[in-house]
Amino acid sequence: MSMSADRVNVTLIAGGVGGAKMAEGLAALDNVALSVIGNVADDDEFHGLWVSPDIDTMTYTLAGLIDRDQGWGVADEATRALSVLDRLGHDTWMTLGDKDLGLHIHRTARLRAGDRPSAIAAGVAARFGVRARILLPTDDRVQTRVRTDAGWLSFQEYFVRERCTPDVRELAYDGIEAARPTPEALAAIGDADLLLIAPSNPLVSIxxxxxxxxxxxxLRQSAAPVWAVSPLIAGKVVKGPADRMMTALGQRADALGIAQTYAGLAEVLVIDTADAALAGDIAALGVTPVCRDILMPDLAAKRRLAGEILDHFARTRGVPAA
Incomplete structure (x- = not known):
């Protein structure tokens, strides 16, 4: 194991608000060197600008700029530009605040100049004072599509415009076959002491x-173990449509269903104490259940959970806990 006595290299696979919460907790620990491989399949174009919702939520969260009431967007935001677009007859169901639009303008200009998406994301994070490494899994374009009874929708159409109300019949990831991983993501996986799958939607974030x-x-070839944190507590998601999507697609929408999804990849699944009764069934899949209070309503809870995960990891490796 490569981790030093002082720092643990954690690479977090993450998307959505749950991923950002887990990242914030890990980033608050002095003994963690954090890399985050974020989801880019929610990306889309609005008003001629390329928007990367999950990467931006991660960046704003780790920069301390996030609107904590929403869990996304920038704090102390206004939508004056959007109000002008609305007055001019544009669809404005995708809420983009004025400060947020500044980031999208910057990203789009650099993309048009031929810059790598990974370099753009890293540059933004650095300018915003983010110490963790925010990495893209690919510089190629991948987009999640959702089939409903009304036909195929982009993810943002399903998630924002339709408010996740239509039943999900099928998911597709346009461009996934041709997408190639970034060297930064592969290096972060190879250099990790712990690979952690965040409590994110397993279907559209992970x-x-x-x-x-x-x-x-x-991930399979890395010397580091793969652990995961359940996004479901007592069969319910804290935020987002993961539970309903899993049910609609014929999967169990509980901690055991998450274990079934990651079985063969994750060695450990951190579940809530409310799901302790499922621990035996999870263990039968070859996944070790670890019961903790995994709800993260505030920074103290995020840091506590991150610390408990790292302490348990240290004990499994015979290293004194921090």
């Missing part, structure tokens, strides 16, 4: 990362 050619193979 799967589009794992399905990029070479990512899951790198």
């Amino acid at each position: 799967a589009p990362i794992l399905k990029i050619g070479g990512i899951e193979d790198a």
Whole structure:
């Protein structure tokens, strides 16, 4: 194991608000060197600008700029530009605040100049004072599509415009077959002491990362163990549509269903104490359950959970806990 006595290299596979919460907790620990491989399959174009919701939520969260009431967007935001677009007859169901638009303008200009998406994301994070490394799994374009009874929708159409109300019949990840992993993501996987899958939606936040050619193979080949944190507590999601999506697609929407999803990849699944009764069934899958209070309503809870995960990891490796 490569971790030093002082720092543990943690690579977090993450998307959505749950991923950002886990990242914030880990980033608050002095003994963690954090790299985050974020989801880019939610990305889309609005008003001629390229928007990367999950990467931006991660960046704003780790920069201390996030609107904590929403869990996304920038704090102390206004939508004056959007109000002008609305007055001019544009669809404005995708809420983009004025400060947020500044980031999208910057990203789009650099993309048009031919810069790598990974370099753009890293530059933004640095300018915003983020110490963790925010990495893209691919510089290629991958987009999640959702089939409903009304036909195929982009993820943002399903998630924002339709408010996750239509039943999900099928998911597709456009461009996934041709997508290639970034060298930064592969290096972060190879250099990790602990690979942690965040409590993110396994279908639309984690799967589009794992399905990029070479990512899951790198996780399996890494000397570091793969652990995961359940996004479900007592069969319910804290935020987002993961439970309803899993049910609609014929999967168990509880901690055991999460274990079934990651079985064969994750050695450990951190579940809530409310799901302790499922521990035996999870263990039968070859996944070790670890019961903790995994709800993260504030920074103290995020830091506590991150610390408990790192302490348990240290004990499994025979290293004194921090």
